[in-house]
Amino acid sequence: MATTTNKQIIFPEYVSGFPKESDLNITTTTIDLKLPEGSTSVLVKNLYLSCDPYMRICMGKPDPLANSLVPPYITGEPIVGLGVSKVIDSGHPDYKKGDLLWGLVGWEEYTVITLTPYSHFKINHTDVPLSYYTGLLGMPGMTAYAGFYEVCSPKKGETVFVSAASGAVGQLVGQFAKMMGCYVVGSAGSKEKVDLLKEKFGFDEAFNYKEEQDLSSSLKRCFPEGIDIYFENVGGKMLDAVLVNMKSQGRIAVCGMISQYNLVDTEGVHNLPTILYKRIKIQGFRVFDFYDKYSKFLDFVLPHIREGNITYIEDITEGLESGPSALLGLFHGKNVGKQLFVVARE
Amino acid sequence: MATTTNKQIIFPEYVSGFPKESDLNITTTTIDLKLPEGSTSVLVKNLYLSCDPYMRICMGKPDPLANSLVPPYITGEPIVGLGVSKVIDSGHPDYKKGDLLWGLVGWEEYTVITLTPYSHFKINHTDVPLSYYTGLLGMPGMTAYAGFYEVCSPKKGETVFVSAASGAVGQLVGQFAKMMGCYVVGSAGSKEKVDLLKEKFGFDEAFNYKEEQDLSSSLKRCFPEGIDIYFENVGGKMLDAVLVNMKSQGRIAVCGMISQYNLVDTEGVHNLPTILYKRIKIQGFRVFDFYDKYSKFLDFVLPHIREGNITYIEDITEGLESGPSALLGLFHGKNVGKQLFVVARE
Numbered sequence: 001m002a003t004t005t006n007k008q009i010i011f012p013e014y015v016s017g018f019p020k021e022s023d024l025n026i027t028t029t030t031i032d033l034k035l036p037e038g039s040t041s042v043l044v045k046n047l048y049l050s051c052d053p054y055m056r057i058c059m060g061k062p063d064p065l066a067n068s069l070v071p072p073y074i075t076g077e078p079i080v081g082l083g084v085s086k087v088i089d090s091g092h093p094d095y096k097k098g099d100l101l102w103g104l105v106g107w108e109e110y111t112v113i114t115l116t117p118y119s120h121f122k123i124n125h126t127d128v129p130l131s132y133y134t135g136l137l138g139m140p141g142m143t144a145y146a147g148f149y150e151v152c153s154p155k156k157g158e159t160v161f162v163s164a165a166s167g168a169v170g171q172l173v174g175q176f177a178k179m180m181g182c183y184v185v186g187s188a189g190s191k192e193k194v195d196l197l198k199e200k201f202g203f204d205e206a207f208n209y210k211e212e213q214d215l216s217s218s219l220k221r222c223f224p225e226g227i228d229i230y231f232e233n234v235g236g237k238m239l240d241a242v243l244v245n246m247k248s249q250g251r252i253a254v255c256g257m258i259s260q261y262n263l264v265d266t267e268g269v270h271n272l273p274t275i276l277y278k279r280i281k282i283q284g285f286r287v288f289d290f291y292d293k294y295s296k297f298l299d300f301v302l303p304h305i306r307e308g309n310i311t312y313i314e315d316i317t318e319g320l321e322s323g324p325s326a327l328l329g330l331f332h333g334k335n336v337g338k339q340l341f342v343v344a345r346e
Numbered sequence: 347m348a349t350t351t352n353k354q355i356i357f358p359e360y361v362s363g364f365p366k367e368s369d370l371n372i373t374t375t376t377i378d379l380k381l382p383e384g385s386t387s388v389l390v391k392n393l394y395l396s397c398d399p400y401m402r403i404c405m406g407k408p409d410p411l412a413n414s415l416v417p418p419y420i421t422g423e424p425i426v427g428l429g430v431s432k433v434i435d436s437g438h439p440d441y442k443k444g445d446l447l448w449g450l451v452g453w454e455e456y457t458v459i460t461l462t463p464y465s466h467f468k469i470n471h472t473d474v475p476l477s478y479y480t481g482l483l484g485m486p487g488m489t490a491y492a493g494f495y496e497v498c499s500p501k502k503g504e505t506v507f508v509s510a511a512s513g514a515v516g517q518l519v520g521q522f523a524k525m526m527g528c529y530v531v532g533s534a535g536s537k538e539k540v541d542l543l544k545e546k547f548g549f550d551e552a553f554n555y556k557e558e559q560d561l562s563s564s565l566k567r568c569f570p571e572g573i574d575i576y577f578e579n580v581g582g583k584m585l586d587a588v589l590v591n592m593k594s595q596g597r598i599a600v601c602g603m604i605s606q607y608n609l610v611d612t613e614g615v616h617n618l619p620t621i622l623y624k625r626i627k628i629q630g631f632r633v634f635d636f637y638d639k640y641s642k643f644l645d646f647v648l649p650h651i652r653e654g655n656i657t658y659i660e661d662i663t664e665g666l667e668s669g670p671s672a673l674l675g676l677f678h679g680k681n682v683g684k685q686l687f688v689v690a691r692e
Contacts, residue, residue: 271612272603277411
């Protein structure tokens with residue numbers, strides 16, 4: 001039997017506050033590169049692994065509320081995340097050796113996958129960067145697509161605000177909104193990101209929230225007539241400032257609240273009476289509920305990529321060992337664009 | 347020309363914090379009981395005047411946000427509110443002397459009304475108490491109807507929580523929900539009101555929020571499996587407690603936030619990440635947007651009243667002079683049921 005070493009990033013213990021690198025351990029174990037006779041699993045070699053904000057929720061102490069969105073990590077086991085992988089051996093009729101797929105895998109070199117509905121998608125288009133299947137063509141892309149088109153009910157000419165706008169999801173929401181003829185503004189946490197928003201992604205306006213005295217005034221400056229649609233990625237103070245700048249019958253799609261995940265006590269939001277005054281709709285959603293539209297999404301987005309209508313910025317680090325700092329950097333806004341790391345290139 | 351005295355309740359100055367009776371002045375002026383030649387207005391004698399929580403918003407300093415829901419009162423002018431009135435003289439083709447109507451009038455004995463779309467509705471059914479047109483058959487009834495059936499998207503068997511549940515709107519939402527086969531719990535601020543909820547309105551459970559140590563635990567006790575629908579009338583701490591008790595894909599209809607109207611600084615709500623975790627929809631609404639369904643509502647609700655399927659509790663005080671304390675009592679929960687006062691009986 002072909003046995004090889006399998007480097008892993010282990011989740012040792014539940015985290016409170018901002019996670020540190022010491023909260024993740026790197027170990028090496030071994031794995032058989034052949035599935036046992038009769039297995040219906042798929043053995044994959046992991047190529048690209050994805051760092052996503054929701055993973056912080058999985059790192060917190062098990063909590064029925066948060067875990068109704070995503071399950072907690074299991075202590076002593078590898079981190080689980082989304083990745084792009086190559087099939088090494090398969091006991092499943094849908095996959096054969098050499099196939100590429102994206103979906104949930106361990107943070108390790110090799111993973112044995114048990115397939116469940118929508119847990120993994122076969123990659124059929126390889127004329128685009130493979131790494132895109134952790135971002136633009138994977139979960140974040142579907143999140144932007146479903147969140148914007150399905151949850152926000154956008155109309156041509158509407159005004160759209162996106163927070164964490166240069167991130168994996170935000171940069172796409174902004175571009176989708178521009179393609180629809182909306183006026184789009186984004187916030188981000190550095191000058192470099194703000195420049196990207198305006199120069200690469202075509203946002204009409206952008207600001208660095210860390211440099212603004214008063215977020216509500218910043219929004220008023222960018223949206224003198226108010227906001228029709230807010231694509232919410234951060235929560236807390238930004239949500240408070242957005243609420244008082246919403247137009248009547250505005251819509252807020254809650255995709256994430258990254259500013260709150262590392263807080264022991266979440267911030268209080270004060271301007272909720274505005275929901276009443278302005279007849280606002282706020283809707284939380286999870287991308288999993290829209291995965292039945294994935295092939296429709298690919299039909300929509302692949303031509304745009306090929307024709308150069310969509311730009312996607314990735315922040316890629318090298319090697320499994322770079323995973324912990326890449327992930328933790330997300331919570332300090334260190335990433336510029338979609339954060340992922342390379343485990344192997346083929 | 348027939349001139350008579352016209353007692354009025356004047357709004358002298360914008361209010362901060364809880365309004366006091368001295369914030370409303372009673373004066374007497376005179377009025378001609380005949381409209382000038384060529385007028386298209388309607389002159390009415392006011393019979394029943396309604397006290398509603400939204401009126402506190404009109405009493406606050408003009409604020410573009412709050413006033414996008416309801417306009418501010420004009421200082422030195424009579425309070426404006428909903429009432430049931432009898433036509434004394436009419437220059438409008440839709441109304442003739444002796445007709446009854448409900449809609450916006452001044453807090454005074456006689457008002458000259460300018461009709462605008464949906465500003466007033468003719469009363470065609472008088473086999474039910476006339477005062478009901480300030481409540482069950484007026485704006486609060488339509489609010490309960492539209493808010494519950496249109497905004498909450500209820501389904502048989504779902505769990506429903508109503509705050510301020512014995513109020514003008516809440517008591518109806520609870521009864522509509524029971525008629526649909528939902529499990530219904532209400533909160534109110536006294537033992538008397540809690541008893542009403544269970545004994546008169548058929549709520550499955552009810553609690554006095556002032557006597558509970560921890561609202562979240564109270565809700566957990568009443569909803570061990572969680573809340574599908576929250577009909578929001580109060581905001582603040584109650585909303586925070588509800589959020590963590592919502593079921594996945596639960597719906598919150600924001601009808602009012604009475605606990606916040608008198609606060610100079612609104613309370614912070616901390617559990618908003620639950621909107622994401624549980625994929626919750628929160629929707630603010632105003633009844634005005636649903637007035638085109640008023641006749642459909644009457645077709646639905648009148649038979650239920652006549653057959654005794656719906657109970658409606660009113661808190662009626664006597665005389666125009668009782669208006670200020672009746673209104674202010676709302677903000678301290680003094681009313682038991684729909685608050686109104688009688689100016690004249692015919």
